[in-house]
Amino acid sequence: MMSIRSTLCALGCLFMLTGSAFADVFIDYTLTAGNDTISFSLPQLLPAVQGPPCVFIEGTTPQGCFTVFPVSLTVDGASVIGNVKFYDQNQGGGLTICETATCIAGTTALVNNNGPANGQLFIGTALSAHPELETFSNLLLVSEPGGDPVYHEAFTLNAVASGSVAPEPGSYAALILGFGGVTLVVRSRRAKQRG
Numbered sequence: 001m002m003s004i005r006s007t008l009c010a011l012g013c014l015f016m017l018t019g020s021a022f023a024d025v026f027i028d029y030t031l032t033a034g035n036d037t038i039s040f041s042l043p044q045l046l047p048a049v050q051g052p053p054c055v056f057i058e059g060t061t062p063q064g065c066f067t068v069f070p071v072s073l074t075v076d077g078a079s080v081i082g083n084v085k086f087y088d089q090n091q092g093g094g095l096t097i098c099e100t101a102t103c104i105a106g107t108t109a110l111v112n113n114n115g116p117a118n119g120q121l122f123i124g125t126a127l128s129a130h131p132e133l134e135t136f137s138n139l140l141l142v143s144e145p146g147g148d149p150v151y152h153e154a155f156t157l158n159a160v161a162s163g164s165v166a167p168e169p170g171s172y173a174a175l176i177l178g179f180g181g182v183t184l185v186v187r188s189r190r191a192k193q194r195g
Helices: 001-017 171-194
Strands: 026-033 036-043 065-075 079-089 095-098 109-114 136-140 154-160
Touching: none
Parallel strands: none
Antiparallel strands: 026 036, 026 154, 036 065, 065 079, 079 095, 095 109, 136 154
């Protein structure tokens, strides 16, 4: 009876360990306004290290915004590497998309849209260690001409979760090795009980 309990406990621990190694979930963004379309994809749980900080007044502490760089963007069919800035509700929510590492007024800002009622597009604060992006369906952003963006349109945002929730190949390998180890333990105990 004791060996069955030990085996079940070992299997339970094994499943808990391999269950945490699931593939990343991504958020696929599509912004549309008239004939203009901007799309990109980001991990839902962003890494701790982000791009250039958001400083609204020269010489002040970064606040109210975080930057993701580099981001592969598709802008009206053309592929570019740029950055995406996400703002908290104190800075109007929403996002800004730029074609380069930094946004230069009038030349590289692609869109500068606020969230409806200053709603932010992520969970937590802009200074969180790992911001979590949210999903949206047909969210009409508010056009904000500040910063002189190229596109002065109010974009409609669709942010859809994608990616597999199946275990990664390493999880399967750990599972197989774990089952093999448990099988060896059970056989060893049975042999001791017989002998």
